[in-house]
Amino acid sequence: MIRLVLASAAAIAAISSSAPAQRSIDGTYLDQGGYVQITVGPCGSARCGEITRIVRNKPGETNRDRHNDDPALRSRPIVGINILQNLRWSDGAWRGQVYNPEDGGTYRAVVRPARGGGLEVQGCVTLFCRTVNWSAAG
Template sequence: MIRLALASAVAIAALPNVTSAQRSIDGTYLDQGGYVEITVGPCGNSRCGEITRIVRRKPGESTRDAHNDDPALRNRPILGINVLQNLRWDDGVWRGEVYNPEDGGTYRAEVRPAAGGGLEVKGCVTLFCRTVNWRVAG
């Protein structure tokens, strides 16, 4: 009986803990509208997502960071901007910040893998959140 209990405990301990297993988000994605390509990868001890290619211009938008809250940054190109910043694995999700060049705001972010290999990106300010899905570039 003791052997059975010990064997059961060892077997349970050897099972992977799916809920706490860190899931990779590294890869290259297209934003919700297919306008820019974002590459997610290591950035020090966290993960970042950089705009690595402008696929097509959004009607009425510049390729500059025109809406940035900091006037000194409004003329910089959006190509090369980290839109995902300081992402760290925390309680089953990647948490950090997301910068939105369309409105110049930086928001609390939760990022997780989505269906088809894409990413689900949720940005929040206070209690209000918006979720978008990025698909795999390719």
């Protein structure tokens, strides 16, 4: 019986030690291209990323959510929108949804810390994924 308990404890320790440790993604970032600033932090029991500032307007775009699928939301300001939603630590990454104001779509997201204090943000539809890197806002 003692051998079984010790073997079980060793197996649990081996599994636990092989799982990557949860890494914080809280902070402030600039999207790819440096157009908006996104602040990531707690929202309930998950993490969210909110657009907190427009650094510069993207050519042809406004400061409104004009591509949103919901016509009632197309006039809302971009600042204040949670583009990263319901991120929870699972299988070595933060997983949730990402909203793309450029096309109004919400996609499955995988978010990981990146070099230099940035974030790697991957948005996926079915099997097709696109990964972008956000730099740390200085």
